[in-house]
Amino acid sequence: MVEKNGESIVIPSAVIKRLPKYHRNLESLLDKGVERISSREFGKIAGVSAPQLRQDLNHFGNFGQQGYGYNVENLYNALSKIMGIEKKSNMVLVGVGNIGQALVNSTDFTKRGFYLSAIFDINPRLVGIKINGLEVKDVSQLENYITEHKIKIGVIAVPEKAAQEIANKMVRAGIQGIWNFAPVDLKCPQEIKIENEHLTEGLLRLSFKIDE
Amino acid sequence: MVEKNGESIVIPSAVIKRLPKYHRNLESLLDKGVERISSREFGKIAGVSAPQLRQDLNHFGNFGQQGYGYNVENLYNALSKIMGIEKKSNMVLVGVGNIGQALVNSTDFTKRGFYLSAIFDINPRLVGIKINGLEVKDVSQLENYITEHKIKIGVIAVPEKAAQEIANKMVRAGIQGIWNFAPVDLKCPQEIKIENEHLTEGLLRLSFKIDE
Structure with missing residues (x-):
């Protein structure tokens, strides 16, 4: 509204x-x-x-x-x-694989007032390393972090199978919106806003248009 | 059709x-x-x-x-x-920055029959390095490569300012479709199919929905 x-x-x-x-x-x-x-x-x-x-x-x-x-x-x-850009929005990101790292390294979002304030992963080999100045935290800290810092936006960049569980954690912790890069349709309460980036779908649409 | x-x-x-x-x-x-x-x-x-x-x-x-x-x-x-998936589709990618590297390392596309057969960059420091087994070629070779190998799909993952020029090269070389990750609306002949992945737009939509 x-x-x-x-x-x-x-x-x-x-x-x-x-x-x-x-x-x-x-x-x-x-x-x-x-x-x-x-x-x-x-x-x-x-x-x-x-x-x-x-x-x-x-x-x-x-x-x-x-x-x-x-x-x-x-x-x-x-x-x-x-569009709510002038207010600075802090986000958390879970999953520092290929897409996750690309997002952490991108300046496109910060230019528009969106900041990653913490990044998380489940892989113990990645926890503790720094990407673009941000230390990767263990995903067990995710819920506390969201609640404590009143984070509104959660970015999901984990594999398909892990995505719903991460979404559940985010919702429990009070997230308001999820920007989802996992190729899966998340099931969340209606009041949670979700924006999907299903990249492969774009490629499939392109392929279809070419073959038409 | x-x-x-x-x-x-x-x-x-x-x-x-x-x-x-x-x-x-x-x-x-x-x-x-x-x-x-x-x-x-x-x-x-x-x-x-x-x-x-x-x-x-x-x-x-x-x-x-x-x-x-x-x-x-x-x-x-x-x-x-x-959707034309059962036929194997070969693609080229230009720009091995953050998003480009994420795409090169992804297995989501190959699972669906899309293969990157060559990757290009303009940065001489990147030309020659290997990413996921693919050697980064100089962008000056792009047009010849597309024509010679009858590549149908070009992926653009370069910064905004370089995107139109790369698109022009692709079109001249006979590309049929462009999967564009640069935050710009490419101007191409009507017969060229374009699918845009303007990632930041998704985030802006999410932010707007949260603030509604």
């Missing part, structure tokens, strides 16, 4: 899906020094029609001005706020 | 999106030794209604039998064929 003019409104999930893209597009416009942009031009960059773009953004307030378009910086800041 | 009863039919993109999930679900059913499953049960696992599932699968042929349901192995094999 989002507040608009003092009222709570529900944003359609299709709109939510497009927001990060708009945000990214605005970021590169800012990088290029673009100060304002029409809904037609912006829509072209984002791959949606101008009316679609205006309708999407109208869910959150009146950003555009007729004859002027959008102020890139204002809209970028507004979307950052809407 | 897919052939069904000798006719070419167009499959809705929403159906295509769900196929890899069905395929993955069937794979875990097979692993568990499940031989047959009703559309109701299968739909429950896949998170769609039974009528939706039946309608989706009917696009490709008549797999289910009333009163029996689906034979898990037959359906798995049929979907593998439809």
